[in-house]
Amino acid sequence: MSIVTVQLGQCGNQIGHEVFNALCSDIRGTHGLCSKKENESYHDSCKERFFCEEESGVPVARAVLVDMEPKVISQTLSVAASSGHWKYSSHSHFCQKQGSGNNWANGYSVHGPRHKEAIMNLVQKEAEKCDRLGGFFTIMSMAGGTGSGLGAFVTQCLRDAFPSSFILNHVIWPYGTGEVIVQNYNSVLTLSHLYQSSDALLVHENDVIHKICAQLMNIKQISFRDVNQVIAHQLGSIFQPTHPAGGSSGYSRNPLGDLMETLVPHPEFKMLGLRNIPQMAENSLPYSTFSWPGLIKHLRQMLIANAKMEEGIDWQVRPPHPGSSIPSTNKPLHFNTSIANLVILRGKDVHSVDLGSFRDPSLYTSWLNPQDAFNAWKTPRAFNKYEKSASLVSNSQFLLKPLDSIVGKAWNMFASKAYIHQYTKFGIQEEDFLDCFTTLEQVISSYTNL
Amino acid sequence: AVSLPFAVGQCGNQVGCRFWDLALREHAAVNKKGIYDEALSSFFRNVDTRSGDNDPDIYKGKIYSLKARALLIDMEEGVVNEILQGPLRDVFDSKQLITDVSGSGNNWAVGHKIYGYQYRENIVEKLRKTAEHCDCLQCFFIIHSMGGGTGSGLGTFVLNLLEEEFPEVYRFVTSVYPSGEDDVITSPYNSVLAMKELNEHADCVLPIENESLFEIVNKIHQMINSGKLGSTVKQNSLVTSSAGSAKTLQEKPFDAMNNIIANLLLNLTSSARFEGSLNMDLNEISMNLVPFPRLHYLVSSLTPLYTLADVNVPSRRLDQMFSDAFSRDHQLIQADPKHSLYLACALLVRGNVQVSDLRRNIERLKPSLHFVSWNQEGWKTGLCSVPPVGHSHSLLALANNTCVKPTFVELKDRFMKLYKKKAHLHHYLQIDGMEQSCFSEAISSLSDLIEEYSELDATKGEPRIDPSRLKIAV
Numbered sequence: 001m002s003i004v005t006v007q008l009g010q011c012g013n014q015i016g017h018e019v020f021n022a023l024c025s026d027i028r029g030t031h032g033l034c035s036k037k038e039n040e041s042y043h044d045s046c047k048e049r050f051f052c053e054e055e056s057g058v059p060v061a062r063a064v065l066v067d068m069e070p071k072v073i074s075q076t077l078s079v080a081a082s083s084g085h086w087k088y089s090s091h092s093h094f095c096q097k098q099g100s101g102n103n104w105a106n107g108y109s110v111h112g113p114r115h116k117e118a119i120m121n122l123v124q125k126e127a128e129k130c131d132r133l134g135g136f137f138t139i140m141s142m143a144g145g146t147g148s149g150l151g152a153f154v155t156q157c158l159r160d161a162f163p164s165s166f167i168l169n170h171v172i173w174p175y176g177t178g179e180v181i182v183q184n185y186n187s188v189l190t191l192s193h194l195y196q197s198s199d200a201l202l203v204h205e206n207d208v209i210h211k212i213c214a215q216l217m218n219i220k221q222i223s224f225r226d227v228n229q230v231i232a233h234q235l236g237s238i239f240q241p242t243h244p245a246g247g248s249s250g251y252s253r254n255p256l257g258d259l260m261e262t263l264v265p266h267p268e269f270k271m272l273g274l275r276n277i278p279q280m281a282e283n284s285l286p287y288s289t290f291s292w293p294g295l296i297k298h299l300r301q302m303l304i305a306n307a308k309m310e311e312g313i314d315w316q317v318r319p320p321h322p323g324s325s326i327p328s329t330n331k332p333l334h335f336n337t338s339i340a341n342l343v344i345l346r347g348k349d350v351h352s353v354d355l356g357s358f359r360d361p362s363l364y365t366s367w368l369n370p371q372d373a374f375n376a377w378k379t380p381r382a383f384n385k386y387e388k389s390a391s392l393v394s395n396s397q398f399l400l401k402p403l404d405s406i407v408g409k410a411w412n413m414f415a416s417k418a419y420i421h422q423y424t425k426f427g428i429q430e431e432d433f434l435d436c437f438t439t440l441e442q443v444i445s446s447y448t449n450l
Numbered sequence: 451a452v453s454l455p456f457a458v459g460q461c462g463n464q465v466g467c468r469f470w471d472l473a474l475r476e477h478a479a480v481n482k483k484g485i486y487d488e489a490l491s492s493f494f495r496n497v498d499t500r501s502g503d504n505d506p507d508i509y510k511g512k513i514y515s516l517k518a519r520a521l522l523i524d525m526e527e528g529v530v531n532e533i534l535q536g537p538l539r540d541v542f543d544s545k546q547l548i549t550d551v552s553g554s555g556n557n558w559a560v561g562h563k564i565y566g567y568q569y570r571e572n573i574v575e576k577l578r579k580t581a582e583h584c585d586c587l588q589c590f591f592i593i594h595s596m597g598g599g600t601g602s603g604l605g606t607f608v609l610n611l612l613e614e615e616f617p618e619v620y621r622f623v624t625s626v627y628p629s630g631e632d633d634v635i636t637s638p639y640n641s642v643l644a645m646k647e648l649n650e651h652a653d654c655v656l657p658i659e660n661e662s663l664f665e666i667v668n669k670i671h672q673m674i675n676s677g678k679l680g681s682t683v684k685q686n687s688l689v690t691s692s693a694g695s696a697k698t699l700q701e702k703p704f705d706a707m708n709n710i711i712a713n714l715l716l717n718l719t720s721s722a723r724f725e726g727s728l729n730m731d732l733n734e735i736s737m738n739l740v741p742f743p744r745l746h747y748l749v750s751s752l753t754p755l756y757t758l759a760d761v762n763v764p765s766r767r768l769d770q771m772f773s774d775a776f777s778r779d780h781q782l783i784q785a786d787p788k789h790s791l792y793l794a795c796a797l798l799v800r801g802n803v804q805v806s807d808l809r810r811n812i813e814r815l816k817p818s819l820h821f822v823s824w825n826q827e828g829w830k831t832g833l834c835s836v837p838p839v840g841h842s843h844s845l846l847a848l849a850n851n852t853c854v855k856p857t858f859v860e861l862k863d864r865f866m867k868l869y870k871k872k873a874h875l876h877h878y879l880q881i882d883g884m885e886q887s888c889f890s891e892a893i894s895s896l897s898d899l900i901e902e903y904s905e906l907d908a909t910k911g912e913p914r915i916d917p918s919r920l921k922i923a924v
Contacts, residue, residue, distance in 0.1 A: 010729055069731065070488060071488065075725055096586075097451045099729075099731040101736070101737045102737045102738060102830075103733075103737050175809065176827065177809070177827045178812075178827045178828065178829030179728065179830075180738060180830055181739070181829065210809070219806075221806055222804055222805060224727040407919070408916070409826075409827070411920075412824050412916055415824065415917035416823075418741035418825065419737075419741050421742070438922075441922045444922075445922040
């Protein structure tokens with residue numbers, strides 16, 4: 001099955017480009033560390049999911065590029081094409097000239113309706129190119145105006161036009177100390193709207209990735225490109241083909257569907273966090289060795305203690321006593337309760353890995369059977385030069401604190417009515433804001449009471 | 451997206467002239483292949499002048515003849531004529547000029563009421579023609595001074611006109627405020643009358659004070675002449691310099707100061723013209739820096755003022771650039787933002803600067819700055835890859851800060867000194883359409899604005915009480 005990617009706004013387009021780069025460079029690499037047959041199967045599966053063939057032989061990304069100003073898309077198209085290894089279709093992008101001015105209302109209420117037809121036509125064309133459509137993957141930032149506002153509108157349109165397709169929104173959360181002053185308003189408006197039409201929100205926080213770049217990758221002068229490349233690596237580690245749990249017959253054919261099924265049992269809980277280890281500077285890789293038990297142990301503790309990266313993990317945090325039913329108010333502080341988890345393992349000796357520690361019922365809420373709450377996907381094919389790579393996609397309290405922080409700051413600003421006139425100018429009223437705040441407070445409350 | 455500058459009055463046109471000259475210089479440095487690109491199109495049309503009077507626009511390909519997208523308005527001919535005889539004469543055509551001969555006599559009412567009425571249709575027609583050539587008009591810039599008659603009076607008339615005719619296009623105004631020693635006696639009247647218009651019809655105002663420009667020019671002269679700088683200064687990097695531009699004549703006294711303003715405008719629009727990892731368009735500036743409609747006065751600072759010839763820039767010098775942006779002597783008005791209250795702050799960085807440099811410096815400088823309680827992290831940032839000519843990196847800081855207040859208070863005081871004695875009032879009141887109420891309304895508008903800033907100042911240092919959140923039934 002194929003996935004159609006929709007890249008929205010500057011951030012969405014910049015990241016989307018790095019994702020296709022990472023996917024392509026991974027399948028081209030000779031570092032698979034597995035049998036030739038396995039490698040070929042992997043290669044074909046990835047190509048089917050993300051690329052389509054052209055007469056020239058250069059793989060064409062299954063993507064629609066949308067932005068309200070031309071510079072980023074123009075750059076993205078030309079840099080991709082100049083790589084010689086893959087490119088975007090020359091007819092899959094939509095641009096305007098004036099941007100959205102960091103104004104969610106402008107993106108949602110003005111650009112959205114105005115350009116709906118043109119954008120959905122492009123999406124339809126891409127969807128038709130797929131033998132079997134596996135769903136949509138949208139990439140956007142929630143801080144600005146286009147990715148956030150137009151992105152929310154487009155997601156709604158996708159839902160309306162493709163009611164039975166899966167929609168996964170990849171949302172970038174901005175740095176806490178401003179990239180955009182009204183970023184908290186834009187974020188609240190985006191998240192509350194996406195919650196209605198999306199199947200799941202996969203979140204990356206700029207602050208977290210920045211720390212990974214600084215402390216794990218040892219990059220001195222970190223650029224947005226560095227940040228985007230780490231994000232692309234993490235996304236690749238989830239999206240590249242894997243064998244479905246329990247089966248070794250061929251690669252999974254429905255990645256988005258499988259993801260939703262394992263991780264989103266209830267529509268009230270759609271926030272997914274992502275962790276990937278190990279992560280380090282490329283030139284350190286040849287000098288490092290990892291053991292699966294070590295990686296699994298770290299990943300599990302990162303889950304329990306809500307650690308954002310592999311450094312500074314708090315080993316003091318422990319799950320509550322197994323077997324005892326503890327009311328959520330008495331759960332040990334800082335313990336991250338999960339609804340469902342998915343671990344993805346890639347590389348050498350992956351079949352031998354013991355994941356029992358992730359099946360511990362005390363990690364989870366009581367609603368699902370532990371067997372259903374935890375899933376694992378594996379492939380012996382190594383990813384992106386990492387001999388062993390372990391990813392965790394988690395529907396848990398991972399994002400509770402950051403979400404609460406954003407809502408708090410937005411509320412604080414809203415109480416003073418600052419900037420509201422900029423939104424009402426384009427049709428988003430105070431009541432609309434209140435509705436969005438209510439939706440998100442509900443989500444926060446739900447996750448808090450796990 | 452196109453930005454359309456209007457230069458109104460003597461000061462406006464002198465600054466405008468420097469602006470076009472430096473814009474050409476900037477684009478020439480970047481555009482090596484002579485191809486007419488998106489970046490150029492925000493300020494210039496590409497015209498094939500061989501096809502006679504019709505001058506069709508050429509949207510792609512080779513550069514033929516660049517024409518500035520602009521309107522030059524002056525009620526005296528001197529300055530505009532000089533431009534048309536100088537090295538920039540081919541950049542403008544007669545359809546972009548509106549001139550008269552006798553000037554406005556330093557009288558806002560003459561500029562606004564008499565010339566405004568007289569030239570309204572002419573201006574609208576030329577405006578529409580110019581706008582027709584733009585496939586996406588995003589922003590108008592008015593460049594003028596506040597203290598005289600044309601720039602102040604006719605300039606604010608044009609502002610009104612722009613709002614009526616093109617309500618959706620942003621209106622940025624770069625206003626040069628008169629100093630206390632200004633030789634135009636009635637400059638307080640002109641300025642306050644103009645302020646009312648700015649309060650009501652501008653989206654963003656960038657106030658500039660001559661004293662600040664003068665101090666910066668002096669500072670640079672001193673640095674160069676004292677020999678304190680070990681290496682030589684790159685001439686074309688001076689924020690005051692015309693080096694490398696078309697202007698080959700002896701620099702006039704105001705040229706250095708006007709170059710600073712021209713550089714301000716170039717930096718302001720750089721991220722809209724050139725690519726970068728975090729673009730900042732002009733509509734984003736208005737969106738992020740104007741929390742309440744009337745509080746739209748932005749204090750600007752430009753750093754560095756010059757670069758040394760040595761190419762290697764250690765990060766310490768980079769950090770110094772950020773520190774300087776907040777220092778008193780880099781502001782373009784007489785103000786000290788560090789000791790007043792920030793409502794919002796924008797940092798537009800150009801050149802080889804990455805997000806980590808930006809974050810490091812924000813973290814470093816934040817503790818010494820006071821932000822309003824509901825905007826504790828009120829930073830808007832932009833990263834443009836292309837540095838200004840002669841620099842490897844630069845920073846433009848725009849602050850919505852209560853430190854503008856003293857400028858307005860002084861203006862009000864100077865106004866009241868004259869007004870109480872009814873000095874020179876008759877020159878204004880004898881103009882058709884002018885009444886005493888124009889003055890009382892204007893000073894009232896200014897007083898209200900000052901009051902709003904005072905109220906904000908009063909909140910500085912107050913203990914912060916976060917409003918309670920919505921409660922959800924579980």
